[in-house]
Amino acid sequence: MLAERDDVTLLAGGTDAMVEINDGHRRPQGPVVAVNRIPDLRSWRHDRAAGTLTIGACVTYTELMDPAIATLVPALAEASRTVGSPQIRNAGTLGGNLGTCSPAGDGLPVLAALDATVTLASRSGTRTMPVTEFMVGVKRTAIEPGELITEVTLPVVDGWQGYAKVGVRNAMVIAIASTCVVFDRAAQTVRVALGSVGPTILRCPDAEAHLASHVDWNTMSAAADDLDRFGTLVSDASRPITDHRSSAEYRRHAVGVLARRLAQRAATPAGPPGAPA
Numbered sequence: 001m002l003a004e005r006d007d008v009t010l011l012a013g014g015t016d017a018m019v020e021i022n023d024g025h026r027r028p029q030g031p032v033v034a035v036n037r038i039p040d041l042r043s044w045r046h047d048r049a050a051g052t053l054t055i056g057a058c059v060t061y062t063e064l065m066d067p068a069i070a071t072l073v074p075a076l077a078e079a080s081r082t083v084g085s086p087q088i089r090n091a092g093t094l095g096g097n098l099g100t101c102s103p104a105g106d107g108l109p110v111l112a113a114l115d116a117t118v119t120l121a122s123r124s125g126t127r128t129m130p131v132t133e134f135m136v137g138v139k140r141t142a143i144e145p146g147e148l149i150t151e152v153t154l155p156v157v158d159g160w161q162g163y164a165k166v167g168v169r170n171a172m173v174i175a176i177a178s179t180c181v182v183f184d185r186a187a188q189t190v191r192v193a194l195g196s197v198g199p200t201i202l203r204c205p206d207a208e209a210h211l212a213s214h215v216d217w218n219t220m221s222a223a224a225d226d227l228d229r230f231g232t233l234v235s236d237a238s239r240p241i242t243d244h245r246s247s248a249e250y251r252r253h254a255v256g257v258l259a260r261r262l263a264q265r266a267a268t269p270a271g272p273p274g275a276p277a
């Protein structure tokens with residue numbers, strides 16, 4: 001149907017699409033196609049040999065919080081736990097978060113920090129691209145007419161990873177600023193991605209390079225000054241705006257604090273709590 005018509009609306013959990021439709025911001029002109037009962041899109045697989053996890057577009061946040069997935073990508077489970085309410089987490093999907101591509105989408109900084117790839121399918125075949133190329137701008141993606149997201153592939157990284165967000169309260173809140181930090185012990189790299197502080201998710205190459213070269217990878221520790229500098233470089237990399245949720249100044253400050261806090265959890269001499277073995 002996607003190949004034959006250009007007026008199809010895809011629906012997964014409906015937690016973004018139905019809000020837009022109910023608010024009158026979106027009016028489907030043609031058929032609404034629900035994809036969230038397609039078994040291929042609802043499944044996930046761990047390829048041990050390749051060291052990757054592939055997650056179907058219609059896997060829900062509740063499923064991402066399951067220990068079977070959470071032990072492989074703890075930051076994604078952590079981000080999923082912060083999404084909406086149990087009802088939203090039961091219905092909302094990772095593919096829907098990508099489809100909407102809000103800069104505040106909680107799954108997206110984790111995908112960006114982990115260098116995830118997104119696979120799109122259409123009648124003419126499939127194509128896979130880095131998630132940072134998939135996210136083109138504010139609620140804009142690289143999806144072409146006739147395509148749908150089928151899956152996301154992430155590396156299973158040896159090292160600490162975490163996600164944190166700031167909102168006006170602790171639950172049912174859209175992020176004012178969010179950060180994912182990943183320590184890759186094998187590659188001795190640090191990766192950081194930011195949400196809600198730019199038109200789309202931002203990576204911070206200067207901050208990543210600075211901290212990676214100052215972490216003691218044997219003891220997994222870093223000096224306070226280097227963590228401070230990391231936070232400052234993260235703030236510098238943000239491109240926030242002032243809107244009804246927060247000011248640009250607060251957002252810039254908040255991502256730096258979140259990034260420093262997460263990095264401190266990763267780089268402690270005693271070893272990171274909760275890190276995968």
Ligand SMILES: Cc1cc2nc3c(=O)[nH]c(=O)nc-3n(C[C@H](O)[C@H](O)[C@H](O)COP(=O)(O)OP(=O)(O)OC[C@H]3O[C@@H](n4cnc5c(N)ncnc54)[C@H](O)[C@@H]3O)c2cc1C
Pocket residue numbers: 009010011012013014015016017018019035057058082083084085088091092093094095096097098099100104105106107143147148149150172173174175
């Ligand atoms: C009360 C409430 C609280 C929320 N809290 C949060 C929160 O804390 N954090 C957060 O990130 N989000 C939050 N959201 C937004 C929403 O839950 C998420 O963005 C969710 O991931 C959307 O997934 P979905 O399956 O419901 O998508 P849908 O609403 O079904 O679809 C979203 C968009 O993606 C498209 N789409 C869906 N599946 C595909 C596919 N396979 N291929 C191509 N396009 C597709 C749809 O056409 C639509 O444009 C909240 C929403 C509500 C209503």
